[in-house]
Amino acid sequence: HDRPRALSGIQPTAESFHLGNYLGAVRQYVALQETHDAFYMVVDLHAITVPQDPERLRANTRIAAAQLLAAGLDPERCTLFVQSHVPEHAQLGWVMNCLTGFGEASRMTQFKDKAAKQGADRASVGLFTYPVLQVADILLYQADAVPVGEDQRQHIELTRDLAERFNTRYGQTFTMPSPYIVRETAKIYDLQDPTAKMSKSAATPKGLINLLDEPKVSAKKIKSAVTDTDTVIRFDPENKPGVSNLLTIYATLTGTRIAELEQKYEGKGYGALKTDLAEVLVEWVTPFRARTREYLDDPETLDAILAKGAEKARAVAGETLAQAYERVGF
Ligand code: ADP
Numbered sequence: 001h002d003r004p005r006a007l008s009g010i011q012p013t014a015e016s017f018h019l020g021n022y023l024g025a026v027r028q029y030v031a032l033q034e035t036h037d038a039f040y041m042v043v044d045l046h047a048i049t050v051p052q053d054p055e056r057l058r059a060n061t062r063i064a065a066a067q068l069l070a071a072g073l074d075p076e077r078c079t080l081f082v083q084s085h086v087p088e089h090a091q092l093g094w095v096m097n098c099l100t101g102f103g104e105a106s107r108m109t110q111f112k113d114k115a116a117k118q119g120a121d122r123a124s125v126g127l128f129t130y131p132v133l134q135v136a137d138i139l140l141y142q143a144d145a146v147p148v149g150e151d152q153r154q155h156i157e158l159t160r161d162l163a164e165r166f167n168t169r170y171g172q173t174f175t176m177p178s179p180y181i182v183r184e185t186a187k188i189y190d191l192q193d194p195t196a197k198m199s200k201s202a203a204t205p206k207g208l209i210n211l212l213d214e215p216k217v218s219a220k221k222i223k224s225a226v227t228d229t230d231t232v233i234r235f236d237p238e239n240k241p242g243v244s245n246l247l248t249i250y251a252t253l254t255g256t257r258i259a260e261l262e263q264k265y266e267g268k269g270y271g272a273l274k275t276d277l278a279e280v281l282v283e284w285v286t287p288f289r290a291r292t293r294e295y296l297d298d299p300e301t302l303d304a305i306l307a308k309g310a311e312k313a314r315a316v317a318g319e320t321l322a323q324a325y326e327r328v329g330f
């Protein structure tokens, strides 16, 4: 391959992506398909690390794929597929499990957070080893760049450690990947608690913008976003996390610099900023929803895109797996 490789995945664990997924990750997927040989997948194997209803999972996987296409992924310019369609992920995942220290896996902060939410005894072993499956996901494609939000940084570090460990033990096999994290949008915050990241497991649904919600509902959430008791519109994440989060969202959706927005809203109140941002969001999300619908209403096309993607992905993943298995002694 002439271009550097990019690889990333997104979970089908909700009926819709949220604004944090889009700004923190999916936007970068779209940009990197122009410069990279890019592979993007809906990670349904990761989804079952917590209990899933089978029919719901199947539907959410299709919705996730439709949303990736609606966001601008072009199956002619990238490879879009579903993780479970490519068995090499689980196959290399096992090898990586055997290379990972128990203590090393125990230090993954996302596991600690997610396990705590479920009650440590009820968390699955799959949830515990999910970062190791993610290592296999990345290494199978010899990825150079992994576009993700800030919360995934530690998992990319683990990937680098395991790539090096495998290469040292068995001979040069895997490319060393780097996280591709756009600082400005690496962490979009909850609208009701702007010190916590926007997440599908949000404490209150009012803090979370779901991209498939009625635009009116999302507009309302923007208008009732928590800010502070000051009135100045200034980007200051430390002291003004709520306002800063709104400015980040506004700047990114419109391609405006934050300094320009600060100037535009000088002497105006939070109400004006929220009203305008609500409008910006509605204008962006309305066609996005319509495009998602179109893909969902045409299941043959969506299936064909995903089948072709899986075939392209397997060609690369199969080659890497064969080499890795041979090195291990299989
Ligand atoms: P979630 O974290 O909501 O469960 P995923 O784990 O499926 O969602 O994450 C998909 C991608 O979206 C990952 O690259 C993750 O880093 C990114 N992401 C998730 N939440 C945010 C957020 N609030 N801000 C920026 N990026 C995010």
Ligand code: NA
Binding pocket: 151
């Ligand atoms: Na995440």
